Amino acid sequence: xxxxxxxxxxxxxxxxxxxxxxxxxxxxxxxxxxxxxxxxxxxxxxxxxxxxxxxxxxxxxxxxxxxxxxxxxxxxxxxxxxxxxxxxxxxxxxxxxxxxxxxxxxxxxxxxxxxxxxxxxxxxxxxxxxxxxxxxxxxxxxxxxxxxxxxxxxxxxxxxxxxxxxxxxxxxxxxxxxxxxxxxxxxxxxxxxxxxxxxxxxxxxxxxxxxxxxxxxxxxxxxxxxxxxxxxxxxxxxxxxxxxxxxxxxxxxxxxxxxxxxxxxxxxxxxxxxxxxxxxxxxxxxx
Numbered sequence: 711x712x713x714x715x716x717x718x719x720x721x722x723x724x725x726x727x728x729x730x731x732x733x734x735x736x737x738x739x740x741x742x743x744x745x746x747x748x749x750x751x752x753x754x755x756x757x758x759x760x761x762x763x764x765x766x767x768x769x770x771x772x773x774x775x776x777x778x779x780x781x782x783x784x785x786x787x788x789x790x791x792x793x794x795x796x797x798x799x800x801x802x803x804x805x806x807x808x809x810x811x812x813x814x815x816x817x818x819x820x821x822x823x824x825x826x827x828x829x830x831x832x833x834x835x836x837x838x839x840x841x842x843x844x845x846x847x848x849x850x851x852x853x854x855x856x857x858x859x860x861x862x863x864x865x866x867x868x869x870x871x872x873x874x875x876x877x878x879x880x881x882x883x884x885x886x887x888x889x890x891x892x893x894x895x896x897x898x899x900x901x902x903x904x905x906x907x908x909x910x911x912x913x914x915x916x917x918x919x920x921x922x923x924x925x926x927x928x929x930x931x932x933x934x935x936x937x938x939x940x941x942x943x944x945x946x947x948x949x950x951x952x953x954x955x956x957x958x959x960x961x962x963x964x965x966x967x968x969x970x971x972x973x974x975x976x977x978x979x980x981x982x983x984x985x986x987x988x989x990x991x992x993x994x995x996x997x
Contacts, residue, residue, distance in 0.1 A: 726950070730846055736791040737842055740765075741809055743788055748813040749880075758817045766810050768972075772796055773803050801845050805838030820882045820900055829863065836866040837840045847951055857943035861959055866935030871929050871969060875904040875977050885929065893925040907977035913984060918973045926974035934966050 743933060747753075747761045768789045771777045777793045779786040795801065812835030822828040842856030844850040870877065870884040877884060878900050890896070899922070937959050944956040961983060968981030 724956075732791075733795040733846055734843075734893055736795040737839075740788055740792050740806070741839065744810060744813050745816075748816040757819050758988075759814060762814050762817075766807070769803065769806050769810065780803070781892060796970055799846055801842060805840050805841050808834040808838045817971045822884060822886050824886050824888050828867075828884060832863040832866050833859070836862040843951075847947065849947060854946065857940040859940075860936045861940035861943065864933050864940065865958070865962050867929070867933040867936065868965050871926065871933065871974075872965055872976055875907055875980075876902065878904045885925065889928065893928075895925050903977040916975065916978065918975045923974055926969065926976075930966050930969050930974070934963060937962050 744762065744765050745760055747765070753761075764785060765788075768777065768779065768785050772780075772789065772793045777789060779789060792806075796803070796806075812831060815831060815834075819831075822831065833891065837859045840862040841855055844854055844858055874883075874885065883897060883900065885895075885900075899919075941956075941959055944952050944959060946952070947955060964983055965981050968983075969976070972979045972981060
């Protein structure tokens, strides 16, 4: 298991109540397909933005209560079931529009100046998923929403820090520029380490620069604090959803432990969870 925002979406999970499995699938289909428009394939930026604008237009139709997509329109398979889910469960529209805004940003923005800029992106790219789940469970209370935001942002940051090299290959750097500069970590360093990581396995006695370790320790600590601050929500939510969310949070925390153990050398070792980790996670979630 690697921590990835949409791969941690509890689609068709056996822990989901049967009545919510189809609604969750419908929301996931929307989020996953829009994310793929922004990130996958060989489309040019203009074409990606045009398709995302089509998604935004379909959302506006749902908001106005008049979804009208022609037969053969590829959006129809996504938005007709989504419209039914939104109407049946009285879901707010803002999270869906926030997601589109974040996916549009993915097309054009590849650097983040500060924590503030990165957290604003996470507010629209990650937090809407947790908020929608709380609305489905009729648990969208202020404290619950705040702690769900902390969990979702923490998971997304965890994903960023385990995938620095992968994101570099995509032309993106999520590490805030002001923190990189303060720690003396240049983009040239990331580029060179990524290149070396692609060429060969890590040498037996590999030196990880102290500046990189200090930067990543700060970022990992920030993600850990967010996940831990959201843990009380996993105890308040009833039944299986609370337990599943606990597993997801502890999975994120375990990835951060792995990063610590690797001294943040993600260029040669992408931390993932193996079968042996799951017993530990189950024990932590139950305890």
